[in-house]
Amino acid sequence: MDYFDYRNGSLFCEDVPVAEIAAKVGTPVYAYSARTLREHYVKLLAAFAELSPTICYSIKSLSNLHVLRLLQSLGSGFDVVSGGELVRAREAGGEMSKVVFAGVAKTDGEIRQAIDAGIGLFNIESEQEFENVARLCRQAGRTMRAALRVNPDIDPKTHRYTSTGKKETKFGVDIERAERFFQTYGRTESLRLDAIHLHIGSPIYTADPYVEAITKTLAMIERLRAAGFAVRTLDIGGGFAADYEFGKSPTFATYAAAIVPLLRDRGLEVILEPGRSINANAGVLLAGVLYVKQGGERNFVIVDAAMTDLIRPALYGSEHFVWPARLGEGQPVLRREDRRISHEAAGGVKVDVVGGVCESSDFLAKDRVLPPLQRGDLLTVFTAGAYGFAMSSQYNSRPRAAEVLVDGATWRVIRRRETYDDLLAAEQSL
Numbered sequence: 549m550d551y552f553d554y555r556n557g558s559l560f561c562e563d564v565p566v567a568e569i570a571a572k573v574g575t576p577v578y579a580y581s582a583r584t585l586r587e588h589y590v591k592l593l594a595a596f597a598e599l600s601p602t603i604c605y606s607i608k609s610l611s612n613l614h615v616l617r618l619l620q621s622l623g624s625g626f627d628v629v630s631g632g633e634l635v636r637a638r639e640a641g642g643e644m645s646k647v648v649f650a651g652v653a654k655t656d657g658e659i660r661q662a663i664d665a666g667i668g669l670f671n672i673e674s675e676q677e678f679e680n681v682a683r684l685c686r687q688a689g690r691t692m693r694a695a696l697r698v699n700p701d702i703d704p705k706t707h708r709y710t711s712t713g714k715k716e717t718k719f720g721v722d723i724e725r726a727e728r729f730f731q732t733y734g735r736t737e738s739l740r741l742d743a744i745h746l747h748i749g750s751p752i753y754t755a756d757p758y759v760e761a762i763t764k765t766l767a768m769i770e771r772l773r774a775a776g777f778a779v780r781t782l783d784i785g786g787g788f789a790a791d792y793e794f795g796k797s798p799t800f801a802t803y804a805a806a807i808v809p810l811l812r813d814r815g816l817e818v819i820l821e822p823g824r825s826i827n828a829n830a831g832v833l834l835a836g837v838l839y840v841k842q843g844g845e846r847n848f849v850i851v852d853a854a855m856t857d858l859i860r861p862a863l864y865g866s867e868h869f870v871w872p873a874r875l876g877e878g879q880p881v882l883r884r885e886d887r888r889i890s891h892e893a894a895g896g897v898k899v900d901v902v903g904g905v906c907e908s909s910d911f912l913a914k915d916r917v918l919p920p921l922q923r924g925d926l927l928t929v930f931t932a933g934a935y936g937f938a939m940s941s942q943y944n945s946r947p948r949a950a951e952v953l954v955d956g957a958t959w960r961v962i963r964r965r966e967t968y969d970d971l972l973a974a975e976q977s978l
Contacts, residue, residue: 549588549791549799550829551581552930557875559928563957566834566873570926573950573961575836576853578937580610580962582618582955584830588800589622592788592822595800598808601818604648606786607633609823609934610831612951614962616640619826625668627786627821631658634665644668648783648819650697650745652677652718659684663692669819670694671745671783673720678733678741685738695743695783698726698768700761702748719747726768727775734777742778744769747785751824753797755806758784762810769816782811783819790828792867792931800825824934831933833858833949834873835912837925838904847899849921854903855910856946858932859939862909870901870913873926895920901927905944937963945971 551562559566561579569579593603604625607616611633616626617640625646626637637647649662650671659681662670672678672694685692697720721729726744734741748761762784769779784807789797811818835853842848860866896917903910912929921927940948947966952959 549591550584552832552928554875559871559873561832561954561959564954564959566832566928567926569952569954569959570834570836570873573952574965575834575926576851576857576949577834577965578831578932578949578951579834579959580612580615580827580831580933580951580953582953585615585618585827586622588826588830589619589624589822592800592820592825593623595804596808596818596820599811599818601820602646604646604783604819604821605826606821606823607636609938610827610936611636611938612953612962613640614953615827616642618953627823628667631655631661634658634661634667638665648695648745648821650747654681656680656684660688663688663690668693669743669781669783670739671697672741673697675721675729675732678729678736678739682733682736682739691737692739693743694739694741695745695781696721696726696729696741697745697747698723698765700746700748700764702757702761702764720745723764723768727771730772730775730777734772743781743783744779745783745785747821748787750787751789751792751797752787753789755798755803758803759806759810762807766810766814769814779816781817781819782814783821786821786823786825788822788825790824790931790934792828792869794869797825828931828934831931831936833929833932833936835927835929837921837923837927839923840921847897849899849901849918849927851901851903851912851927853912853929853949854905854944854946855907855912856903856905856941856943857949858912858929858936859941860935861912861914862907863939868913868932869930870916870918871928871930872919872921873928875919897921905946942966942971947971 561581562583604627605619606627608629620641626642627648628634629651644666645668647667648669649667652673670681699720700723746761772779791797835851839850855862898917901913950965951963953962
């Protein structure tokens with residue numbers, strides 16, 4: 549579900565050949581498809597339309613202001629996890645009543661910032677945090693709303709670093725503690741505890757964990773209501789999958805078919821916090837081939853992108869489909885597990901695609917069968933919109949990449965490539 553396709557041997561993002569972007573902006577560069585971003589947002593909203601949900605896009609997944617403005621123009625609110633993300637939400641024109649603030653380590657300064665902004669909801673992660681936010685609300689003379697983040701002890705069958713709904717996590721409180729939490733804090737005047745927040749992990753490739761988590765939570769909400777607590781909102785978080793492998797992720801309609809009946813006629817406002825399901829397939833990372841070398845029995849393709857640009861493979865062992873932006877003979881089998889067999893038969897070479905960072909964990913792909921490559925070729929790393937640039941760094945004093953937004957036949961730079969002056973600026977301004 550994206551707008552990247554090969555035409556006459558060249559990869560296009562919408563109606564722009566990506567080689568044109570690389571030639572003019574240089575590499576590495578992130579290229580995003582505006583049409584894909586719009587279509588994913590609209591399809592998600594349509595799938596859950598019966599619930600009239602508030603969609604709070606997860607800024608942490610892709611935080612470029614121009615992307616945020618695009619989504620805000622479609623009616624999106626924002627999920628923020630820091631003061632910096634709150635600044636981005638405001639700068640993008642976000643409606644503060646449609647901003648939710650999550651995270652286990654909100655500082656006093658960030659909390660005051662959110663109170664002053666008038667955000668819609670604090671997602672509360674612990675007893676001490678609730679007490680602190682309530683204290684700061686009293687000091688400010690403001691009454692704010694809070695959702696308790698509950699861990700329903702569900703295994704979402706995802707990477708252990710991105711599984712957040714089990715008991716053994718720093719996020720939220722155990723479902724067994726949640727009712728006691730309401731008994732202790734549910735009548736606090738300065739911070740109205742009238743919502744529940746769930747986020748069980750990401751990416752989740754079936755609706756089943758959501759069904760289990762929501763079913764457990766609805767039973768708890770009924771008990772809370774029976775005890776006199778007015779729970780009016782359920783934030784079911786995000787985590788819907790993206791197509792890292794072609795056809796693997798469910799559609800929004802598939803998720804909704806399982807989730808909507810559970811929430812129908814429950815008297816609950818519903819919040820969704822999508823991130824990668826909106827933006828992952830909307831972005832690619834373009835990298836230039838610098839060198840090809842052999843090391844023992846392994847073949848290496850060394851590119852100008854690295855783990856500083858896309859850390860997911862090194863951090864999570866994540867797989868991104870990688871393929872040349874210009875084709876020789878034959879067509880790629882996009883994002884398919886059978887690529888190795890088919891391309892070895894066609895004369896491909898098994899390689900590791902690596903960057904220039906001084907770490908052995910610096911790779912973008914391992915054991916991939918690609919067409920024979922040479923210096924100057926352009927490689928595309930697909931499904932790179934989510935947690936790509938947003939997690940990039942300046943390690944090894946590498947300036948961060950440029951970002952480009954394509955819309956139809958036009959494109960523009962939405963973040964310039966960093967320079968060496970940018971690397972030094974914060975240290976020279978003292």
